[in-house]
Amino acid sequence: MTTESKIDPIVEMVELIAKALVDNPEGVSVKSVDGDQVRVLELSVDQADLGKVIGKKGRTAKSIRILLGAAGVKHNKRFSLEILEP
C-alpha cells in the first residue's frame, strides 16, 4: 500500500508566501508541528532573507500571522507562525 501524502494547504500557503518574499526561494522550508490546540508552522529561510520575512517593524511577519488567523477560522484550527533563526 502506498501512502499518498497530500500537501497540506496551510504549509503550502506559508511556503508560497515566504518564497515570494525572499531572494533565495530554495532556502525556504516549512514544517508543521501539531499540538493539541495549536498547529505551529516553523518557517526557515536563509540568514540573509530573515529581514524579508520579518519586515520593517515586524509588519510582514505580522501580516502572515493575520492571514494564518483567518485561515484558522476557515479550517477550525489555530495556527501559529514561528520563524526559526538559521
Place this chain on the structure above:
Amino acid sequence: MPVQPWNLDKIIDDIDEFLDAVLDTAGLDLDYEIREGGGDSAELISPDLTVDFSGDDLPQLLDRHAELLLALEHLTLEALKISHDDRYRLLFDADDYRVARIEELRMSAEAAAEKVAKSGRPFHFQPMTSRERRILHLTLRDNKEVMTTSEGMAYGRHTVIYKADKKP
C-alpha cells in the same frame, strides 16, 4: 523624482498569481477585481491599480479595522517587490472601506487645520500608518495657513499640523 510608468499587465498578472494561490490555500471565499485607477472618491491618492474584493468572507476581511485586507495588501506589495516610493500606486479595497477612510481623514485634516489657523496652537493626530499620514499631508498640501509634519518614531509616528508661521 519622476514617476516611472508601470507595466500594468505584468503587475496585474503577478497580483493574480500571488493572490489566487494565497486565497485558495487559506480557504478564503473571496473574489477580487483589478481595475485601473481608483475611481472618483480615491482621487486624492490616485492609485494606478485598485484591487476590489467581494465574496462571502468580506466580513472577515474587514474585521478589526480591515486588518486582513491590509495584511493581504502588504504581503502582495512585498511579494511583488514594489519599491517603497511606489506603494501608494496600489490600493486594496472592499465595499469602499478604504475610500470611506480616506474621506474621513480628509475631513478631520480640514477641521483640524481650521482650528490651528484660528488658535495658532499645533494639533497632534493619533499615530497612523504612513499611508494614512500621507492622506493628511496631501489634503493640506495647498493650504497656505498651516503646515504639516510627521513626528515620533515607529508605531508612535503621527502627523502634526502647525500654523504656517509657527513651525518650530
